[in-house]
Amino acid sequence: MISSPPKLRDELEVIRGMDDIPLIFDPVTGNYHRITRAGEMVLTYLDGTRTRDDLVVFLSRADQERAGAVSRQIDTFLAALDRSGLLEGSELPDKxxxxxxxxxxxxxxxxxxxxxxxxxxxxxxxxxxxxxxxxxxxxxxxxxxxxxxxxxxxxxxxxxxxxxxxxxxxxxxxxxxxxxxxxxxxxxxxxxxxxxxxxxxxxxxxxxxxxxxxxxxxxxxxxxxxxxxxxxxxxxxxxxxxxxxxxxxxxxxxxxxxxxxxxxxxxxxxxxxxxxxxxxxxxxxxxxxIEAATGLTNARGRAFALLRHTVRRQELPAHLANLSKVARRGHMAYGLFSMAYVCFLAYAMFHALPVTVDLALSAVGR
Known part of the structure; x- marks a missing residue:
């Protein structure tokens, strides 16, 4: 049950993870919960002094046209926090x-x-x-x-x-x-x-x-x-x-x-x-x-999506189209290297399989 006004549990800790992504750490369950940077900003107002309606008015700057969208976003965000047991009064998840x-x-x-x-x-x-x-x-x-x-x-x-x-x-x-x-x-x-x-x-x-x-x-x-x-x-x-x-x-x-x-x-x-x-x-x-050195997440997925769209001559989605030339070349190189790695591994496993089977059979006396 969401407390009114909503309040984040006192023992929770907000930190920054890989790629500077905000995370909520719950010391009771030991779990980390990923949130958006906009959600991180909203957390600062979940101190038990503002109702849900107060948050909508404050975040929409009393703009009636924006109020509807902000209201839906606040409801979704609070519901997610409640399901994760991060609000005062919400039920903790099984652990x-x-x-x-x-x-x-x-x-x-x-x-x-x-x-x-x-x-x-x-x-x-x-x-x-x-x-x-x-x-x-x-x-x-x-x-x-x-x-x-x-x-x-x-x-x-x-x-x-x-x-x-x-x-x-x-x-x-x-x-x-x-x-x-x-x-x-x-x-x-x-x-x-x-x-x-x-x-x-x-x-x-x-x-x-x-x-x-x-x-x-x-x-x-x-x-x-x-x-x-x-x-x-x-x-x-x-x-x-x-x-x-x-x-x-x-x-x-x-x-x-x-x-x-x-x-x-x-x-x-x-x-x-x-x-x-x-x-x-x-x-x-x-x-x-590689992810730690570059600060990127899902570099593999981006690389193969970039290769796929390039080969098919399809329009790149926004998150790929906005990459710099250096970043795009780096992802392309990573994707090509991955493909070469798969070919090499398949070749090595094909030639090593008979020897491996012989060794295993000899170990059991056959």
Missing amino acids: PQDGSRVRTSMLMPRIILTRSLPRLLEPVAAVLRAVPATLLVLIAALGALAGYTFGFHTLFTAMPPPQDLAGPAFLIATGVMLLYVLMHETAHALVAQILGTPVRGLGVALLFYFMPVAYVDRTDAYRFRGRGGRVALAMAGILSDGWFCALSGAVALNSAGLLRDTAALLLGMQLLMLIVNLNPLMPSDGYTA
């Missing part, structure tokens, strides 16, 4: 019980494994905060680049053919890879802790209800507005993977037998993981980094 570790969605149920990461990572984060941020990023990036270069050079030049990497090495490498994925997510959590926006939990999601995917809940990353920090947060996992890639390469070069075979398989899995994490067509770490 998981405190301590619940399982959340479901249409295609990806999630299981929280631990909420203790902020407490565990804070001692390390406190030490790293004392290091200049630029130096910290430079060391992480250069180490990752060197690690990927060394690891993949080892994979393609000093390892036996994939067909020879049979037996238990495949199962062992899969287990170690799960540990690497855990460290990948922990790296995101560590950067979030350094930035003062701790993750809410570490867990496992079941993509399409059967494919396990590790994740950390970075919902509160909205609070950090600096683009550099957001890029670092998005790329933290990829950079940590580069260091572990160097470790796998070093083991592969300095060992033999089962240990070498396991390390070689790990390098192949890490290459696949890098390809997935740089996927420009999914909400991957690479795509998130």
Whole structure:
């Protein structure tokens, strides 16, 4: 029920998120609610001193011609706030019980494994905060680049053919890879802790209800507005993977037998993981980094809409027609790169499928 006069709940917080978009944070449910900039302005008047009619008169500047449109907009806005439980007297939406570790969605149920990461990572984060941020990023990036270069050079030049990497090495490498994925997510959590926006939990999601995917809940990353920090947060996992890639390469070069075979398989899995994490067509770490660096949202959708209208020689919609030449060229380049990426990925998967099947069958003795 909407209070009269309408009043925003006192504990709510209005912040700015990516692309400078206004958000309302509800500390009771832990949810963020996106609003327009015009809605943000209206919120300042929802202090319990003005009725709904007072708001219409005030915002329409007593202009009778505008009053009708403003009235409908105010009603829609207040109704949306009420449905979300953001007004005094409105019913709070259902939320998981405190301590619940399982959340479901249409295609990806999630299981929280631990909420203790902020407490565990804070001692390390406190030490790293004392290091200049630029130096910290430079060391992480250069180490990752060197690690990927060394690891993949080892994979393609000093390892036996994939067909020879049979037996238990495949199962062992899969287990170690799960540990690497855990460290990948922990790296995101560590950067979030350094930035003062701790993750809410570490867990496992079941993509399409059967494919396990590790994740950390970075919902509160909205609070950090600096683009550099957001890029670092998005790329933290990829950079940590580069260091572990160097470790796998070093083991592969300095060992033999089962240990070498396991390390070689790990390098192949890490290459696949890098390809997935740089996927420009999914909400991957690479795509998130691009959005954070440019301050844009839905860059992928804009790029493909621009390509589609250009190829069909159709008139561009207003949001695309108003793009600057530089922005338009950037979106076109992004769309073309995405198409080239898909072609490359399809080619690689086609050639790797027989070898992958052979390795899987050999791991179970067939």
